[in-house]
Amino acid sequence: MSKVSTNAVNKVKTKEAAAPQVKLVTLDDVRRDPQVIAYLKRGAEQMALLGFTEHGERHASLVASIARNILLRLGYPERQAQLAEIAGYLHDIGNVIHRENHAHSGAFIAQEVLRRLGMDYEEVSYVIAAIGNHEEERGDPVSPISAAVIIADKADVHRSRVQNPDPLSFDIHDRVNYSAKRSFVRVDAEKRTIAFEVDIDTSLSQVMEYFEIFMTRMLIARRAVRFLGCKFQLRINDIDLF
Ligand SMILES: [Fe+2]
Numbered sequence: 278m279s280k281v282s283t284n285a286v287n288k289v290k291t292k293e294a295a296a297p298q299v300k301l302v303t304l305d306d307v308r309r310d311p312q313v314i315a316y317l318k319r320g321a322e323q324m325a326l327l328g329f330t331e332h333g334e335r336h337a338s339l340v341a342s343i344a345r346n347i348l349l350r351l352g353y354p355e356r357q358a359q360l361a362e363i364a365g366y367l368h369d370i371g372n373v374i375h376r377e378n379h380a381h382s383g384a385f386i387a388q389e390v391l392r393r394l395g396m397d398y399e400e401v402s403y404v405i406a407a408i409g410n411h412e413e414e415r416g417d418p419v420s421p422i423s424a425a426v427i428i429a430d431k432a433d434v435h436r437s438r439v440q441n442p443d444p445l446s447f448d449i450h451d452r453v454n455y456s457a458k459r460s461f462v463r464v465d466a467e468k469r470t471i472a473f474e475v476d477i478d479t480s481l482s483q484v485m486e487y488f489e490i491f492m493t494r495m496l497i498a499r500r501a502v503r504f505l506g507c508k509f510q511l512r513i514n515d516i517d518l519f
């Protein structure tokens with residue numbers, strides 16, 4: 278090989294070595310990551326300490342799987358559903374820093390983790406936008422991935438989220454969550470409807486209380502459902518409320 282062509286080969290090799298490694302990151306990669314494990318665990322402990330409902334591995338996994346299922350049922354590509362799953366799993370990771378602005382701090386944490394794991398920038402951009410927009414105070418659905426995460430997150434109302442061991446000191450959030458014996462997101466791809474189905478034990482909490490604390494969440498969920506071209510339905514104790 279001539280000197281010129283050897284130099285050219287070396288140049289290409291150096292370029293290849295300098296390029297960031299891009300990898301198809303999966304939920305399993307994210308779930309096994311030591312930084313994710315530590316931050317989710319600590320964030321959940323802090324939320325419990327501050328009297329919030331459960332925000333740990335259970336909530337993260339549930340939001341991940343519901344977000345993925347919503348997109349798959351509506352016919353979105355598998356990889357888009359996987360990104361919704363990853364965003365769903367990481368959406369509350371910012372709680373490790375502070376509850377306030379946890380959507381935004383979580384997006385930065387997710388960016389660091391996902392880049393380190395090798396996800397390409399375009400995919401990262403969808404995931405961090407979904408995380409940064411998941412809260413009703415300042416979020417909005419900005420992509421199908423983001424809409425799926427919002428719907429999955431707002432649907433998680435269940436008695437297993439209550440961490441306060443003393444029912445006598447339950448606040449309204451504890452009461453409403455504790456009264457929810459079943460909650461389910463029903464996606465009907467043919468009718469283009471997405472329904473929140475909740476069974477509430479009305480001896481523990483009135484349906485009005487559910488509305489009192491969940492109205493703003495319902496509104497962002499409805500916007501997210503519309504973003505996906507569907508109609509939102511809320512069904513409490515088998516009664517269609519809207
Ligand atoms: Fe959140």
Ligand SMILES: [Fe+2]
Pocket residue numbers: 336368369430
């Ligand atoms: Fe959440």
